[in-house]
Amino acid sequence: MGLLTNLKSSIARAASTLFAEEESKRIGIYGPPNAGKTTLANRIVRDWTEHGDAVGPESHIPHETRRARRKEDIEIERNGSTVNIDVVDTPGVTTKVDYTEFLEHDMEKDDAVRRSREATEGVAEAMHWLREDVDGVIYVLDSTTDPFTQVNTMLIGIIESQDLPVLILANKIDKEESSVQRIRNAFPQHETIPLSALEGDNMDEVYDKIAEYFG
Template structure:
C-alpha cells in the first residue's frame, strides 16, 4: 500500500511539474490532544464540505495517518493553493497504556490503543522523511511549548528544509498564552487560533497560501 501510494505521489509530482500546477502535501503534526484532527476537519469542511476523522478527549484518538486530497484554499488577495491534508497521530516520546485506563477503558483496550498509537507515531515519522511538502505544527497554547518532543520535531522539520507554519491552538481557553509559542519559535510564522470555535482561521489560511504556495 505504501509503495503504491509513493508511486502515485511521484507520478502526480511529475505531472504537476510538467503542467506547472502547484500542489502540496501538508502534514499536520504536534503532540497528542493539540487539536490536529479538529483543525484538519475544519480545513476540509471549510473548503470541501467533507471531514477527516473523529475527535475525542482521549489521547491518541488518531492512531493512523489520514489524508484528504485536492483541497483548494484561497487567500484574501486571490492567491490559492491546492493541497492534500495529512492528519497524523500525536507525536510523543512515551506512550503508556495507563494513560487510557484513566479514561475508563478496560486494560485490553488500553493496551491495544497504546500499541496502535506507538505504530502511528512511527508512521507519522515515516511520512516526514520524504512524503510531505510542508508541515503545520500544532501546539496547545495552554501548555509549555518547550517540551522535548516539540524541540525535537521542529528540529527534524528544519533538517528536512520543509516550510512550516506553527499554530498556537485553543486561544479560547482562559489560560492560553500564545505569546509563549511565538517566543519559543521566533524563526517560524506563528498563527494563533481556536480550532474548535474557528476563531482566526482566516489568518491561518492566508498564511498557508503564502508559506506553502
C-alpha cells in the same frame, strides 16, 4: 483561421495553467497528542470542500488518531488565486505511550493496551511520513500547555533540517489559560499564528498563511 489559432493558443495556455495548479503540495499536520490536529484538519476540509467530510473523529482522549489520514486536493482560495494542498492528519508524536493513561478515560485494559500499541505504530508512521512524504508542515501546539518539550524541539529541528516550510499554530486560544507568547518565545525563529480550530477563531489569517507558506 486566425480566430481558430487564437482559440487554440488560449486553450493551451489555460491547460498549462491548470496543470501547474494541479500539483498539490502535501502538507503534514504535526504536533504532540491532543493539540487539536484533527480538529484543524476537519475544519480545513469542511471550509474548503463541497461535501465537507471529516478527516477523522476528534476526541479529548489522547491518541484518538492512530493512523495518518490524508485528504487530497483541497483548493484554498486567497486573494483571487488558489492553492491546492493535500492535508495529512498525523498521530500525535510523543516519546512515551502508556496504556494506563487511557484507563483514566473509562477504558477496559484490553482496549487501552491495544490503543497504546496502535498509537505507537502511529507515531512510527508519522515519523516516516515526515521523512519521505511531506512538502510542508503545519505544526499545531496547544497554547495552554508548555511548549518547551523534547518532542517539540526535536520535531521542529528535524523539520528545519529538511528545509521544509513550517507554520506554527498556537491552538486553543479560546481557553483562558492560553498563552501564545509562550509559544512565540519557544520558537522565535518562526512565525506563530494564534487560532481556535474548535471555535473557528482567526481561521482567515491561518488560510492567508497557508497560501503564503505553501502556495
